Amino acid sequence: MKISTKGRYGLMLLVDLATHEGSAPVSLKSVAERQSLSEHYLEQLIAPLRNAGFVRSVRGAYGGYMLAKPKSEITVKDVILTLEGPLTIVDEDVQDGLEELWEKLKTAILTVLEQTTLQDLVDMKQRSEGGYMYYI
Amino acid sequence: MKISTKGRYGLMLLVDLATHEGSAPVSLKSVAERQSLSEHYLEQLIAPLRNAGFVRSVRGAYGGYMLAKPKSEITVKDVILTLEGPLTIVDEDVQDGLEELWEKLKTAILTVLEQTTLQDLVDMKQRSEGGYMYYI
DNA sequence: GCCATTTCCTACTATTATGGTCAGCATACG
DNA sequence: CGTATGCTGACCATAATAGTAGGAAATGGC
Known part of the structure; x- marks a missing residue:
C-alpha cells in the first residue's frame, strides 16, 4: 500500500517548479539537482504532466518548464492520477463481497x-x- | 496503490470462518473451495493470523480453524496490518517536505x-x- | 496399529511492477 | 555552428507479489 516514486517525485517536481516560478522557464537539470533526483527519470515523469496540461515546456537552450495553471488549481489528486493511473485498491471487477469496504477506502x-x-x-x-x- | 491479495484473501478467509462458525473447526480445504482460492496459499496466510491470535487451529483429521475472538472484536486494520505489515504510504524516513500529506493519507x-x-x-x-x- | 485427513513448515519459481539507465534525435538560443 | 535543453523509445536490474511443490507431524476413525 504505497505511493510509488512516480507520484511522489512528480509532486516534488511540481512543487519545485511552483517554488521557482518566475519569468524564465525552469530546467529539469536544476530541479534534479535541488531535489537530488535523476534528471532522466524526471523527464519520464513530466511527459504525462505536460500532456495533461499541468505544465508547458520551452524547448532549446535556456528552455525548461513552467506551470500552466495557478498552483492553487492543481490538486494532488490530479497529479497522482495522471502519473499512476486510476486508483484501484483492488483489481477491477473482483467479486469478493467486500466491494463496499474497497469503495469506502x-x-x-x-x-x-x-x-x-x-x-x-x-x-x-x-x-x-x-x-x-x-534576517538572512 | 493496492491492497495485495494477501490482505484481501486473508479477509475472505476470516469472513468465511466467521460465517461457518459452529462447534466443529473449519478446514482450509472447505474454505478454499467455497472462495475459489488455493488451499496452499491460504495456509501461508493463516499462519501469521494464528500467531497473532485471531484464529486457533485443531490439527489432524477433522481438524481445521476457528476464530479465537468474537467477530466484532477483530478489525480489518488488525488483519491487514498482520498480513501486509505496517502501512507505509512512502518509505520510512524519506524527507521530501510532504510528510504532512503522507500522514494525513x-x-x-x-x-x-x-x-x-x-x-x-x-x-x-x-x-x-x-x-x-x-423462504428457501 | 494403520490410514486418511488436515495442519504445519521450508523451499522454490513465475510473473509483474518499480525504478531506473542508455542512446540518440529535435529544437532553439547565442 | 555549437551547446543546452527538451523529447522519445528501448532496455535492464531489483524487489515484491502470488503463488507451487513436497513433505513432515499430528490426530481422529476404523
Missing part, C-alpha cells in the same frame, strides 16, 4: 488527495523546512 | 480500516449477495 483516499493543492504543498514544505529566513 | 486509511470489523464484513457480504433467503 477509495473515497477516503481521494478525499484527502483532492483537498490538497500544489499551493498547500508549497506552504507545507516551507513550514517543514522550519526556521525563519527573514 | 495514512490517518484517513487507518480510520476506515479500524472502524470496520469482521462482523461488518459478514453483514456487508450478506447484503452484497442480495436477495432474501428466508
Whole structure:
C-alpha cells in the first residue's frame, strides 16, 4: 500500500517548479539537482504532466518548464492520477463481497488527495523546512 | 496503490470462518473451495493470523480453524496490518517536505480500516449477495 | 496399529511492477 | 555552428507479489 516514486517525485517536481516560478522557464537539470533526483527519470515523469496540461515546456537552450495553471488549481489528486493511473485498491471487477469496504477506502483516499493543492504543498514544505529566513 | 491479495484473501478467509462458525473447526480445504482460492496459499496466510491470535487451529483429521475472538472484536486494520505489515504510504524516513500529506493519507486509511470489523464484513457480504433467503 | 485427513513448515519459481539507465534525435538560443 | 535543453523509445536490474511443490507431524476413525 504505497505511493510509488512516480507520484511522489512528480509532486516534488511540481512543487519545485511552483517554488521557482518566475519569468524564465525552469530546467529539469536544476530541479534534479535541488531535489537530488535523476534528471532522466524526471523527464519520464513530466511527459504525462505536460500532456495533461499541468505544465508547458520551452524547448532549446535556456528552455525548461513552467506551470500552466495557478498552483492553487492543481490538486494532488490530479497529479497522482495522471502519473499512476486510476486508483484501484483492488483489481477491477473482483467479486469478493467486500466491494463496499474497497469503495469506502477509495473515497477516503481521494478525499484527502483532492483537498490538497500544489499551493498547500508549497506552504507545507516551507513550514517543514522550519526556521525563519527573514534576517538572512 | 493496492491492497495485495494477501490482505484481501486473508479477509475472505476470516469472513468465511466467521460465517461457518459452529462447534466443529473449519478446514482450509472447505474454505478454499467455497472462495475459489488455493488451499496452499491460504495456509501461508493463516499462519501469521494464528500467531497473532485471531484464529486457533485443531490439527489432524477433522481438524481445521476457528476464530479465537468474537467477530466484532477483530478489525480489518488488525488483519491487514498482520498480513501486509505496517502501512507505509512512502518509505520510512524519506524527507521530501510532504510528510504532512503522507500522514494525513495514512490517518484517513487507518480510520476506515479500524472502524470496520469482521462482523461488518459478514453483514456487508450478506447484503452484497442480495436477495432474501428466508423462504428457501 | 494403520490410514486418511488436515495442519504445519521450508523451499522454490513465475510473473509483474518499480525504478531506473542508455542512446540518440529535435529544437532553439547565442 | 555549437551547446543546452527538451523529447522519445528501448532496455535492464531489483524487489515484491502470488503463488507451487513436497513433505513432515499430528490426530481422529476404523
